Amino acid sequence: MKKNMSSIRTWSKKATSALVMATVAFIGSASAIEAKTVPWQETVEQSKGQTVYFNAWGGSEQINGYIDWATDQVEKRYGIALKHVKVSDTSSVVSRVLAEKVAGRKSNGTVDLVWINGENFRSMKQNGLLFGPFAEGLPSFQGVDSQEKPTTVLDFGEPADGLEAPWGMAQLVFIYDTDTFSRKQATPPANALELLEFARKHKGRVTYPLPPDFVGTTFLKQLLSELTPEPGVLLKPVSEADFDAVTSPLWRYLDELHPLLWREGETFPANNLALTPMLDDGEILLSMTFNPAYASSAIASGELPETVRTYVHDVGTLGNTHFLAIPFNSDSTEAAQVVINFLLSPEAQAHKADPDVWGDPTVLSMSQLNSIERKRFSSLPLGPATLSPEALGKVLPEPHSSWVAELEEAWKARYRQ
Structure with a gap:
């Protein structure tokens, strides 16, 4: 497995660079539609x-x-x-x-x-x-x-x-309690590979929302964007790709991650909002959201403690x-x-x-x-847990929307039988 994860690490670095370059080229070809002229x-x-x-x-x-x-x-x-x-x-x-x-x-x-x-x-x-x-x-x-x-x-x-x-804009961010991490002498995982090691050290304290919850599916796409050897393909319709080849690193990763998750990956929270009370109770150590200001809002409403903060992966996170x-x-x-x-x-x-x-x-x-x-x-x-635009770092482009259904069906076939 070490050999496999080493390969994933190499793909991750290449994937991020290629994905961003492909996005710039693709966006450059988009043309505007002339607006209607009703006064x-x-x-x-x-x-x-x-x-x-x-x-x-x-x-x-x-x-x-x-x-x-x-x-x-x-x-x-x-x-x-x-x-x-x-x-x-x-x-x-x-x-x-x-x-x-x-x-x-x-x-x-x-x-x-x-x-x-x-x-x-x-x-x-x-x-x-x-x-x-x-x-x-x-x-x-x-x-x-x-x-x-x-x-x-x-x-x-x-x-x-x-x-x-x-x-409105959105970007995937991860949420953690600095007080809990300090007591455990833990560091937030900076990418998919570190997340796997974090889950291994803190077995049963990591999870993600059940796809097709939007954030749950986004988490799958985040992992895929980091791990796949063919990131540029993600910007095109899924029908133009070899789905099995592009996604195989994701399934290998999840096969190793799931036994380390909350309830051994047999059960997942229904949606991303369900993660908030779990994080507040200390049942899990990490949460996630697609709203960079959500954690600050949750602090203001008393749903999360004032020691909660957010972070992003060092290679960037998905935004739309x-x-x-x-x-x-x-x-x-x-x-x-x-x-x-x-x-x-x-x-x-x-x-x-x-x-x-x-x-x-x-x-x-x-x-x-x-x-x-x-x-x-x-x-x-700005809010105590809201990252500045600079701290949010690189925004990874979303895969073409046609990838969503294929990913969700493949995930369901593998992990919900």
Whole structure:
């Protein structure tokens, strides 16, 4: 096994470099879609009195609270009724809109706005389920610099083409309690290989969320990005790759890791939020999240102790953007665009970035904002467990969204029989 792990170590270093280079080349080929030219004030006038059914994940009190705040704001400012439809799985929303299209329901759709990215966006785009392009015609989109933040127009390898508007940034970070680590004289593992050694030294104290939980699947993709000898292939559709060859280092790694995990890898926490009380109770030593400010928010809410901090792997961690889109059969497309434009504004983005509110990093680039708008962000408390942009280090690109289903099915076939 030492020989195998040595090979994995070599692949890991080559993988990171090649993956980043391939991403730069791929993004460079993406072209923007010309925005629609409907006068914005006309859209605002037509939006008054409309109701927007916003289908968004409802599993976080902090996020729900932010959407409640936005609901009040758009009602007062624009006369729009925003209704948060809390969902647990966005794929169910995609299935519902698809069923409406198959049934010939071209208007009066049940969904006016959806929080989306990755394979769900790709599915809606390929099946013609989206209104637009609209995103680049929003006034607030002027604050987005796609050259600085290419994932604002490239969603898991799929060009957004103006069919969805960026809403927030995300990057995988790991969470630990400095007090516990000090007492154990432990050091946070800096990469996949060190994580395996850490799990061996602290048997039963490491785990990850059960795929297809988003963070659980992201953890698999993080490992794959570090371990595979063919990282550039991950940016292309999975159908163009030799799946077995690309993923074999991942399965070898997990075969060794799982017996060392919490409950010997026979049981996994249902989702990433389930890791928080486990870390707080000392049942596990490491947690993970795709929101760099989540740990600070959890400290503020009393869910985690003040000694908790976050870190990233030395080779970088996966990052992406999450988006807002409008289904093709919405009767409230004007109001949906006005809501999205508000959510993309510096005011709403800064409020969302506040760790006491949500702590979701902004998609806006400070270079695109004026001094007053920049001050909204510079005056925000960073949070005790939130890494600075410099400390977050290198962002590894997400594999093409088509890899998700294949990885999840392969994982299930191997470890859930």
